[in-house]
Amino acid sequence: MDREICAPIDKEMAMQLRAGDMVYITGTVYTARDAAHKRMAQTLSEGKELPFDIKGNIIYYMGPSPAREGRPIGSAGPTTASRMDKYTPELLDLGLVGMIGKGKRNPEVIEAMKRNGAVYFAAIGGAGALLSKAIVESEVIAYDDLGTEAIRKLRVERFPAIVVIDSLGNNLYERK
Amino acid sequence: MRNIDVSEITEAVKNLCIDANHTLSPDMEKALYNAADEETSELGKKILEQLKENLQIAGNDMIPICQDTGMAVFFIKVGQEVHFTGGCLTDAINEGVRQGYTEGYLRKSVVSDPLIRKNTGDNTPAVIHYDIVQGDQVEITIAPKGFGSENMSRVFMLKPADGEEGVRNAIVQAVLDAGPNACPPMVVGVGIGGTFEKCAELAKEALTRKAGEHSKLPHIAEMEKEVLETINSTGIGPAGLGGSVTAFAVNINTYPTHIAGLPVAVNICCHVNRHASVVL
Ligand code: SF4
Numbered sequence: 121m122d123r124e125i126c127a128p129i130d131k132e133m134a135m136q137l138r139a140g141d142m143v144y145i146t147g148t149v150y151t152a153r154d155a156a157h158k159r160m161a162q163t164l165s166e167g168k169e170l171p172f173d174i175k176g177n178i179i180y181y182m183g184p185s186p187a188r189e190g191r192p193i194g195s196a197g198p199t200t201a202s203r204m205d206k207y208t209p210e211l212l213d214l215g216l217v218g219m220i221g222k223g224k225r226n227p228e229v230i231e232a233m234k235r236n237g238a239v240y241f242a243a244i245g246g247a248g249a250l251l252s253k254a255i256v257e258s259e260v261i262a263y264d265d266l267g268t269e270a271i272r273k274l275r276v277e278r279f280p281a282i283v284v285i286d287s288l289g290n291n292l293y294e295r296k
Numbered sequence: 297m298r299n300i301d302v303s304e305i306t307e308a309v310k311n312l313c314i315d316a317n318h319t320l321s322p323d324m325e326k327a328l329y330n331a332a333d334e335e336t337s338e339l340g341k342k343i344l345e346q347l348k349e350n351l352q353i354a355g356n357d358m359i360p361i362c363q364d365t366g367m368a369v370f371f372i373k374v375g376q377e378v379h380f381t382g383g384c385l386t387d388a389i390n391e392g393v394r395q396g397y398t399e400g401y402l403r404k405s406v407v408s409d410p411l412i413r414k415n416t417g418d419n420t421p422a423v424i425h426y427d428i429v430q431g432d433q434v435e436i437t438i439a440p441k442g443f444g445s446e447n448m449s450r451v452f453m454l455k456p457a458d459g460e461e462g463v464r465n466a467i468v469q470a471v472l473d474a475g476p477n478a479c480p481p482m483v484v485g486v487g488i489g490g491t492f493e494k495c496a497e498l499a500k501e502a503l504t505r506k507a508g509e510h511s512k513l514p515h516i517a518e519m520e521k522e523v524l525e526t527i528n529s530t531g532i533g534p535a536g537l538g539g540s541v542t543a544f545a546v547n548i549n550t551y552p553t554h555i556a557g558l559p560v561a562v563n564i565c566c567h568v569n570r571h572a573s574v575v576l
Contacts, residue, residue, distance in 0.1 A: 155413070185363045185403040194401055195354075195363035200444045200477050222444070223477035223536070244343055244535050245444060245479035246568045249359040250350035267415050268363075268403050280346075282339075282537065293476055293536055 127218070127276070128176040134217045135237045137283045139290035143241065144278040149178040149220065153199055155269040156262075157207040164210065171262030171271055175215035178241075182220075183268035184258070185248070193258045193274075195248030198222040201240070205229050212236045220281055224293055234289050241281035242292075254279040298432040299381050300576060302388035305436070308574050309392025312438040313368060314400035316572040317360045320351060323507040324483075324569050327544040331481055331534075340539025344481075347534075347567060358401075362479075362568045365402040366440030368393045368422040371501055375431035386424060389436075394418040405443070425497060437573040439504050445482065445566040448474035451496055454558040463488060463560050464523055470562035471527050471543065476536020479566035483507070484527070484546045487561040489553035499563035502547035504571040511548055520546045544569075 121140075125133060127147035137143065150172055152160065160170055181201050185194030201221030208219070209232035217238050222245040225233075233240065243251055257275035264270050284292045320328075328351070332344035354361040370389060380388075397404060397419035406420065407413040450473075452466040467486055474482065487498025510517040524546045533539025544567070553559060 183363065183403065183405075185360045185365055186401045188358065188401050191359075194403070195360040195365075197363050199364070200447070202477065222479065224475065242476070242535065242537070244346055244350075245476075246362045246442075246566050247346055247350040248363040249354040249357070249361055250346055252359055253353065267417070268405070269415075284537075292538075 124278070127178045129178060129217050130176060131217060131237050134239045135287045137239050137286055139283050139286045139292045141283040143281050143283060145178070145281060146277050146279070147275070149180045149274050149276055149279070151180045151182045151272040151274060153181050153183050153269050154203055155266045156271050157204050159263055161207045161210065172273070174211060176217050178218035178220060179211070179216060180220040180274065184252070184272075185268070187258070193252055193255050196252040196255055197248030198243040198245055201225060208232065212238050225285060230285060230289050230291070233285060233287060237287045239283055239287055240285040242284045243279070243281045251279070297377055297379050299379050300434060301382040302380050302385055303382055304576060305385065305388040305434070306392040306395065308436055308576060309389050309438070310396040310399070312436065312572050312574060313393060313396025313402065313440070316438050316440055316570040317365045317400065317402055318358055319355050320361065320568070321506070321571060325351060327507040328567060331541040331544060335534065335539050335541045337533055337539035339537055340534040340541065343534040343537065344541070360402060361570070362442060363403055364405060364442035364444065365397070365419075366442045366570070367406055368397075368419060369439045369441050369500065370422055370424045371427070371437040371439070371504065372424060373427045373429045373435040375433045376428050377432035378434055389424055390420045390422055393420050393422045425501070434576045435573060436576070437504055437571060439500070439571040442566060442568065445474065445478035445564045448478045449499070449563045450561070451492065452560045452562075453492065454560055456556070456558050458558060460519065462558070464519065464526070466560050467523050467546065467562050468526055468530075470564060471532070472530060474564045475532055478564045479568070480532055480536055480543065481534055481541045481567045482543045483565045483569040484543050485563040485565060486546060486548040487563070488548060488550045488559070490551035490559060491553075492559060494551055495559040495561040496563070498549040498551055499561035502549040503563060503565045503569060505547045507545050513550065516548050516550060520548050
């Protein structure tokens, strides 16, 4: 089923999504990949606040190429999600509701998604030029020194993705 | 003897970095278009259509095809009659990478130390494979390599007794393990023979082969076709969401090996299989 969804996303909406749904996301999402996750985990272990309120939000696993003049962002497709698995259950327990990436997740992440009513979307890997067109604003809000790996706040308009793992644990990659 | 000033190399490398990241070679583009026609799954077809559109946007608007503009890998064939002037060849190649990745708005994805992990800020250094050949020309091939697929690559040190079946199983297993992580449809580069490091290099170079071409060795060409068929029957499909096109090609390069060994390397590449060459 095709669905239009808003981000941040409320839990009831997230729990209605089913593996296989095509979604178009409009609103605000945050980027974070390997180095930013490592730093967020460090921050939490020191008892400090994350650089953005994670409750109800979606993280896009993405590190863009630099923007040319007049554009909000460069090429901007998803990176492999499994590298973030180690850090993800903790973020889900803190209220993260959605993740956009590509590729498989481990059982601990899927358990945490079920426990918290969260959803994992895949964007098409290697379609960074196309996906950049759905990003209308981009601003680095933390970890500027990490370059492409900094945390960015993105405004997206009808960003296309597919629900791969839903809050019941249905998994589109495991269909047979 | 022919003199080549290394500034020519820098200029050529810079342009190759930018070109390879914005346009695919015509053979790879054609492979994608064919796949979109052949794919049997509806969702798979839709994804391939979007990848076609992605390529058009990349070329027209000068946005890299994929944000992971890779680690810059080079295969350089140097004619033994060539004499380089004006500096060191390796430095000139790295300078070209620095200029290409900076001026071309490409992503800097290289960290200086694998454990300390500080970004070098200009995507250097490159990984460079040199070969000394006859003649007075220099052939430069760039193959920027993304790590979503690189991470799913494998080396298997098989035993001679494992034979052809062992090799086939190793290739298919690597593809199954890669699944959606490697941004299928993939190109599967395979090296068989040589030593531990030689087979990996053969596999990498196999990725630069023109899509649609097969090994000149009949038994290897046969294996390429059959393994491709097996891979496409796994159902992984475009983006790993199911379908009949999981790989565009299986390219196998071979080399003599030791009586006690059968090394096999499988270098997985995504549908953004970038390579570009120039001869100076
Ligand atoms: S695997 Fe290839 S297509 Fe996928 S993100 Fe990496 S470079 Fe891009």
